[in-house]
Amino acid sequence: MVNEKIIVERLKNIDLLPTFPHIVHDVLRVIEDPMSSASDIAKHMDASMVGEVLHLANSAFYNRSGIRKITSIEQAIAIIGYEHLAHIIFQMPFLVLTKKEDRFMDVSGFITHSSLCGMFSKNISLTTLLGNPNDTFIAGLIHDVGTIIIYKYFYEEWKEIYFLVHERNKLRLEAERDVLSVDHGVIAAMLLDLWDIPKSISNPIRFHHNPEEAKEDVENVAAVYIGNILAKQINFNLIQDGLANFMTSNMNIVKEIERFRHPLSSNEEVELFKRVFDALKEFKRIFRGPEDDREYDE
Numbered sequence: 001m002v003n004e005k006i007i008v009e010r011l012k013n014i015d016l017l018p019t020f021p022h023i024v025h026d027v028l029r030v031i032e033d034p035m036s037s038a039s040d041i042a043k044h045m046d047a048s049m050v051g052e053v054l055h056l057a058n059s060a061f062y063n064r065s066g067i068r069k070i071t072s073i074e075q076a077i078a079i080i081g082y083e084h085l086a087h088i089i090f091q092m093p094f095l096v097l098t099k100k101e102d103r104f105m106d107v108s109g110f111i112t113h114s115s116l117c118g119m120f121s122k123n124i125s126l127t128t129l130l131g132n133p134n135d136t137f138i139a140g141l142i143h144d145v146g147t148i149i150i151y152k153y154f155y156e157e158w159k160e161i162y163f164l165v166h167e168r169n170k171l172r173l174e175a176e177r178d179v180l181s182v183d184h185g186v187i188a189a190m191l192l193d194l195w196d197i198p199k200s201i202s203n204p205i206r207f208h209h210n211p212e213e214a215k216e217d218v219e220n221v222a223a224v225y226i227g228n229i230l231a232k233q234i235n236f237n238l239i240q241d242g243l244a245n246f247m248t249s250n251m252n253i254v255k256e257i258e259r260f261r262h263p264l265s266s267n268e269e270v271e272l273f274k275r276v277f278d279a280l281k282e283f284k285r286i287f288r289g290p291e292d293d294r295e296y297d298e
Helices: 004-012 020-032 038-042 047-057 073-080 082-095 107-128 133-141 145-153 155-167 172-180 184-194 199-206 218-233 236-241 243-249 252-257 266-287
Strands: none
Touching: 004 145, 004 184, 038 073, 047 073, 047 082, 073 082, 082 107, 082 133, 082 145, 107 133, 107 145, 107 218, 107 266, 133 199, 133 218, 145 155, 145 184, 155 172, 184 199, 199 218, 218 252, 236 243, 236 266, 243 266, 252 266
8 A cells, every 4th residue: 555655755756737836826816817818818828728728618518600610729718718727727737647448548538527516516516605606617617637646647547447347346445445445536625725725625536435524624524515416417318308307306415515515595506506516517518518418427
């Protein structure tokens, strides 16, 4: 079993993502500023992010007319919107460490699950006043990056974990703790702490599977924990059944929320599910095709 001291030493040697700590602080500040512009955000993006944003802006989902190609990053940002842009900016530095065709990593499923968790965490925070919506949004978007870090920098351990999960039928979380002594949430949080990312973001990532152990930022932790549960159980095919059925199918989330705050009123329940339902429809329209039913479970 790898102990935490060895883990920290390996994490200290990660130098492939030098811009990420600055991205978190700079881009979030720009997005939160009502006076900011698309060009302000573009200043903080590296070449890989610019390329991905341009690609997305020219996709059929956004550039529906297809009459002219979008070549300006400022124009692309204006088309995509700030929130969807954040999905790319905060996930891209980690996703470049993976290969889309790698059989060990479901990259598309990872992106879908992480993006949904970010959106749901934010909307849960906004509706229930659990934590800070911006912190929970970022934490939700990158809550599972520890799995990528393990895959890239602890590859022998990753293979042991993979064997335990697929040949011994262990839960992934249990297998990670058996092999590494900690799980992917802790690995990610340890790295973010080394980069001086605010604890209000790293703590929800550290405890997104075990919120009862959190001593600080408990409400942020709760929002991301619940956002993760909801993101894992979502069935895209049920969107067409309408809001009422969506609420019925996911009512367990209300009980989870009430573990951390007072009971929701009927109006609060409706507002919560409407926010989440609308965010889900928008995500499906933009990032997934109608026949795309991939799932991801971390």
